[in-house]
Amino acid sequence: MSGKDPFLFEVVPHHDTRVPVTAQGLSRWRAGLYLLLAVLLAAGVLLAPLAATVVISLSGGLANYEVLGDAQVLQALGNSLVWLALAVLVCAVGFGLAWLARDAGAGLSGVLRVILVLPAVVSPLTTGAIFRLIFDTNPARGVVNALLGGAGANVAFLGPGWIWLVLGLAFVWQWAGLAFLIFHEALARLPANLLRVARAFGIERRRRIWSIVVPALAGPAALAYLLALVAAARVFDLVLMGAPGAMQAQVEGGGLFWWRHHSDLGAGRAAALAVLLSILVGLLALPALAGLRGQVTWSEPAARPASKAAGPRRRRRLWLLPVAVLWLLPFAVLVLTSLRAPDATAVSGWWRVQWDLWQLASYGDAFADGGFMGALAITAVRTLVVVALVLLAAVPAAYVLAHEHLLPRRTWRPVLLVAVALAALPPQAFAVPLQESISPVVGSTLALITVHAALVIPLAVLVLHNAFARVRTPMVTRHRWELIHVVREGAPAGVLAGVLAFVLVWNDTVVGLLLNWPAGDHLPLLLLEQARHFMSTIGPLAAQAVIATVVPVALVIVTGRWLYRGLTHGVRR
Amino acid sequence: MSLSRRSFLTIPAAVGLAGCAGSRPLRVAVVWSGDELRRFLRVVKDSPYPVTVYSAGDNIAALLRGPSGEVTPDVAVIPRLGLLYDPEIRRRISPLTPIRRQPEFWRDLASPVPGQVLGAWFKIAHKSLVWHRDGEGLARPPTLDAWASRTLSIGAADGWVLTDWFENVLLARSPSTYSKLFSHGESSPELWATGEVRQALEQLATIWQQGVTAERGRRALTLQFHDSILDVFTYRTAEVVAAPDFAWPVIARYHAAGVRAAHFRFPANGGAAPPLVVGGDVAVAMSGGTADAFDFVHWLTSPRPPGGDRSDTQEAWAAEGGFLAPYIDASISPPALRGAARDLAGVRTGQYDLSDRLTGPLAGGDGRGLWRILTELFIAVTIDRTRPATAAGTAADDLVSAGSRGSR
Numbered sequence: 001m002s003g004k005d006p007f008l009f010e011v012v013p014h015h016d017t018r019v020p021v022t023a024q025g026l027s028r029w030r031a032g033l034y035l036l037l038a039v040l041l042a043a044g045v046l047l048a049p050l051a052a053t054v055v056i057s058l059s060g061g062l063a064n065y066e067v068l069g070d071a072q073v074l075q076a077l078g079n080s081l082v083w084l085a086l087a088v089l090v091c092a093v094g095f096g097l098a099w100l101a102r103d104a105g106a107g108l109s110g111v112l113r114v115i116l117v118l119p120a121v122v123s124p125l126t127t128g129a130i131f132r133l134i135f136d137t138n139p140a141r142g143v144v145n146a147l148l149g150g151a152g153a154n155v156a157f158l159g160p161g162w163i164w165l166v167l168g169l170a171f172v173w174q175w176a177g178l179a180f181l182i183f184h185e186a187l188a189r190l191p192a193n194l195l196r197v198a199r200a201f202g203i204e205r206r207r208r209i210w211s212i213v214v215p216a217l218a219g220p221a222a223l224a225y226l227l228a229l230v231a232a233a234r235v236f237d238l239v240l241m242g243a244p245g246a247m248q249a250q251v252e253g254g255g256l257f258w259w260r261h262h263s264d265l266g267a268g269r270a271a272a273l274a275v276l277l278s279i280l281v282g283l284l285a286l287p288a289l290a291g292l293r294g295q296v297t298w299s300e301p302a303a304r305p306a307s308k309a310a311g312p313r314r315r316r317r318l319w320l321l322p323v324a325v326l327w328l329l330p331f332a333v334l335v336l337t338s339l340r341a342p343d344a345t346a347v348s349g350w351w352r353v354q355w356d357l358w359q360l361a362s363y364g365d366a367f368a369d370g371g372f373m374g375a376l377a378i379t380a381v382r383t384l385v386v387v388a389l390v391l392l393a394a395v396p397a398a399y400v401l402a403h404e405h406l407l408p409r410r411t412w413r414p415v416l417l418v419a420v421a422l423a424a425l426p427p428q429a430f431a432v433p434l435q436e437s438i439s440p441v442v443g444s445t446l447a448l449i450t451v452h453a454a455l456v457i458p459l460a461v462l463v464l465h466n467a468f469a470r471v472r473t474p475m476v477t478r479h480r481w482e483l484i485h486v487v488r489e490g491a492p493a494g495v496l497a498g499v500l501a502f503v504l505v506w507n508d509t510v511v512g513l514l515l516n517w518p519a520g521d522h523l524p525l526l527l528l529e530q531a532r533h534f535m536s537t538i539g540p541l542a543a544q545a546v547i548a549t550v551v552p553v554a555l556v557i558v559t560g561r562w563l564y565r566g567l568t569h570g571v572r573r
Numbered sequence: 574m575s576l577s578r579r580s581f582l583t584i585p586a587a588v589g590l591a592g593c594a595g596s597r598p599l600r601v602a603v604v605w606s607g608d609e610l611r612r613f614l615r616v617v618k619d620s621p622y623p624v625t626v627y628s629a630g631d632n633i634a635a636l637l638r639g640p641s642g643e644v645t646p647d648v649a650v651i652p653r654l655g656l657l658y659d660p661e662i663r664r665r666i667s668p669l670t671p672i673r674r675q676p677e678f679w680r681d682l683a684s685p686v687p688g689q690v691l692g693a694w695f696k697i698a699h700k701s702l703v704w705h706r707d708g709e710g711l712a713r714p715p716t717l718d719a720w721a722s723r724t725l726s727i728g729a730a731d732g733w734v735l736t737d738w739f740e741n742v743l744l745a746r747s748p749s750t751y752s753k754l755f756s757h758g759e760s761s762p763e764l765w766a767t768g769e770v771r772q773a774l775e776q777l778a779t780i781w782q783q784g785v786t787a788e789r790g791r792r793a794l795t796l797q798f799h800d801s802i803l804d805v806f807t808y809r810t811a812e813v814v815a816a817p818d819f820a821w822p823v824i825a826r827y828h829a830a831g832v833r834a835a836h837f838r839f840p841a842n843g844g845a846a847p848p849l850v851v852g853g854d855v856a857v858a859m860s861g862g863t864a865d866a867f868d869f870v871h872w873l874t875s876p877r878p879p880g881g882d883r884s885d886t887q888e889a890w891a892a893e894g895g896f897l898a899p900y901i902d903a904s905i906s907p908p909a910l911r912g913a914a915r916d917l918a919g920v921r922t923g924q925y926d927l928s929d930r931l932t933g934p935l936a937g938g939d940g941r942g943l944w945r946i947l948t949e950l951f952i953a954v955t956i957d958r959t960r961p962a963t964a965a966g967t968a969a970d971d972l973v974s975a976g977s978r979g980s981r
Contacts, residue, residue: 137795138803156788158730158795160952244730244795246948249940260941263638264934264978346799347807347827369614371627513635529606529630536799536823537607 031400038397038457045434045454046422050278052433057271064272067265073273075249076257080277082164083235083253084284086171087228093172094179094224100319101180102187109184112320114560115327116177121552123507124174124235125527126545128242130330131170132158133337133538141349141535143333163247170242173330175231179224185568186220226288230424233281237509237524241531254280258428259514267432274429281424289417338362338546342539362539363547372526372544379523380551382449383505389453390460390501391494397457398464399483402471422458431514451515452505460497467493467570489571495559496566503552523548598623599869602646604633604854608822612896613650616886620872622865631938637662637859647866650695650856654925655932657692657855658685666691667860669870676899678920683855693874697853697897699818699913700737700926701839704805706832711812713837717745717776720840725784726811728801729793729951732937732944736928737850738815739947741839742780743773744848744924751924759933762976771969774950778961778968782954790955794948799823806832815839817852818913821894834909849916849923876900934978946971 135157136142262270336350903914
């Protein structure tokens with residue numbers, strides 16, 4: 001059932017090697033049992049409250065949708081559109097970098113891959129803090145204005161208009177690496193033989209591009225676009241941290257606006273706004289789904305002859321050096337800032353070399369009250385429990401979906417679409433009804449864990465399903481422990497799903513804020529509170545951000561090989 | 574439900590073991606961060622009750638209004654009086670019994686319902702001060718109009734800085750309008766449509782336009798409160814900054830060598846009395862909290878014996894400056910702040926911060942209500958150089974329509 005199905009993470013084309021017969025497998029009841037946890041969580045936490053939101057928004061006909069007439073709402077939705085347009089920019093930058101790096105050797109592209117992808121695991125809060133610091137209006141603190149100051153200019157980058165540049169760059173920095181990864185892999189697997197043949201037959205360049213290269217890139221492009229779109233639709237904490245308070249209204253999208261105003265709007269109008277937001281994201285995701293459907297299934301060996309270092313190629317590779325430096329700069333800014341005396345960070349920049357100001361006092365401040373340590377520990381425990389729960393629910397579900405042919409082929413596509421839609425759904429769309437339905441337990445850790453898990457499960461099922469479907473299983477006789485076998489073979493995808501869950505939960509701000517849990521044990525919210533006096537707390541804030549960033553970065557570096565394998569192949573062999 | 578958040582919070586204290594055993598520390602929610610939070614932690618260290626403090630930041634309203642009483646803290650120190658007037662939050666606050674002995678003005682503020690005192694003031698603030706470098710011959714402008722000659726530093730990135738400006742101008746011009754808006758601002762949109770509000774907005778717009786160039790205006794929108802103080806006392810790029818008494822520790826921390834701070838009162842309108850806008854943080858015990866919660870609020874806000882005792886952490890904070898309280902003697906403050914402390918001790922006619930008192934769509938917060946409308950006014954007159962009368966008209970219309978959204 002591969003081939004035409006729009007799998008997510010379908011970067012590498014492949015043949016379906018399984019036998020097209022329904023093997024005698026689990027009974028329907030047992031198969032249903034495998035699906036139970038994932039379906040219960042997705043339906044209970046996401047679908048039912050979503051339906052409730054739609055119903056609330058329609059109470060009294062379409063009157064609630066007149067919320068569109070409000071100038072502030074329109075401004076917020078317009079901002080949302082700008083953010084979604086930035087998703088295209090992210091793809092373009094990712095593609096451009098992948099094109100530059102297409103002939104880079106295995107070693108170089110491996111290093112580049114790590115450098116470019118790392119920002120994706122940094123919390124958007126931290127990203128916002130870093131870019132706010134880089135573009136600080138005060139030339140004594142902001143490096144860009146310090147450089148411009150040499151030319152006699154001083155620009156209020158965080159002010160009206162320019163703020164888009166700052167946040168746009170932050171957004172591109174954060175997500176272009178994922179697009180790069182996808183395009184880089186796709187370019188490496190272009191059907192080289194076919195291109196060679198076409199060239200030999202004298203087919204002109206433009207036609208070669210249109211009929212071979214573009215179709216081969218459509219699937220990966222759709223995937224990159226979808227990922228960037230989801231990131232753009234969820235822009236929230238980046239604005240909260242990256243823009244000065246008074247500037248936030250100029251750049252905040254519908255999601256943040258909804259969070260600030262939903263109690264003023266009233267239940268019906270707030271629900272209508274949430275539905276409109278979901279529709280907006282859904283509409284913009286449609287081209288991606290079309291692209292995923294049209295993907296090609298050439299099977300081309302990945303092995304290529306060692307590239308000869310010709311002149312133009314070497315020049316192209318030289319471009320990669322400044323890219324790598326630029327991409328690492330924000331990390332350097334954060335670390336260097338955290339290592340300076342807290343008072344000094346307010347009045348001078350990280351590039352000033354004054355040895356007596358280098359110290360660990362900011363780290364001391366960060367841990368001074370014990371609250372940060374507690375939040376770190378509790379967030380870690382909560383995140384690990386969520387990861388376990390996600391795998392517990394998603395692994396059997398993905399296995400059953402991949403190997404049991406439970407559903408007629410015709411219904412498989414809608415199921416997949418629902419999973420993709422749920423993975424992209426803005427939490428604002430179901431927050432209020434969810435909050436009310438679980439209000440007796442809303443503050444409990446158990447409730448928080450359940451909601452987090454439900455949010456990640458659709459994505460995890462997609463990732464795992466893709467890998468499990470490729471595991472070769474015995475044709476006629478089914479082994480009793482086939483699930484174990486499949487999981488073992490699909491381990492890279494399992495690691496990928498686990499790391500995705502970890503990063504999403506570890507960095508979460510939105511769920512914490514939306515569902516009104518007290519902030520005391522929520523690591524990113526602790527960072528956010530520091531930003532009240534951004535300039536005078538940037539030292540300890542940077543120290544806390546470094547610690548909060550080290551955890552997911554280390555995780556990604558340790559599991560790097562598995563992640564890459566999981567993303568591109570899914571299976572061990 | 575077996576693993577409730579409450580038990581979970583104590584885990585760090587109990588080193589990860591059964592967190593439910595023993596008495597649970599009081600959970601105290603505050604809004605401070607950085608220096609102020611550190612000072613507050615120093616205060617509660619002396620408390621006879623075990624306490625866990627967490628900073629809810631500007632989201633404290635969401636926390637107190639949250640869907641479940643289960644997760645609200647035992648004690649909250651609330652920076653926005655309006656939250657006491659919010660019907661949903663008010664239900665969750667236990668009235669203090671017996672009624673605490675705080676000055677009448679402050680006690681009345683914390684009584685949204687007559688005869689029922691919901692909170693006791695922990696910290697109060699004087700918001701009608703203008704700071705400048707000492708010894709540079711700057712004197713208080715005799716009238717509001719005379720601001721024009723000064724280079725103003727305004728931390729316009731913080732909405733509350735702009736509302737403080739508006740409140741001072743409005744109070745200087747028309748105390749009676751201020752008082753009406755204070756009592757019924759969110760339920761009577763027509764109050765915002767009066768000529769007094771429009772004229773105050775226009776005068777404010779004029780002051781901003783004259784004191785801030787387009788380039789400085791653009792910069793001002795990126796400056797938070799602390800930054801605006803640096804401009805006067807560290808970089809000397811501006812002459813004056815209107816800021817509350819708690820600017821003092823910031824000046825003390827960052828001032829350039831040789832610079833001393835001085836301040837005068839916000840200018841009056843013509844021959845009238847200068848305005849006095851006050852603010853503060855009120856401590857409340859939440860319902861569901863234990864008796865300890867009441868005792869803690871009492872302990873936190875109980876009057877100190879006259880004379881001063883520097884071993885008391887709150888009095889030590891007051892002596893450092895940036896902390897005024899109705900239960901601490903004015904003479905303990907640093908000499909430069911004693912006048913402000915006395916103003917507050919005798920406050921009768923002064924008015925509480927209007928934007929902190931409002932509820933509903935006019936209530937503050939980044940990108941919301943009065944904060945947002947005044948930010949737009951600031952942008953219009955300083956960057957776009959719109960005529961003050963036009964910009965003020967737009968702002969007044971926005972206030973009326975936001976007000977009517979709330980009373981609908």
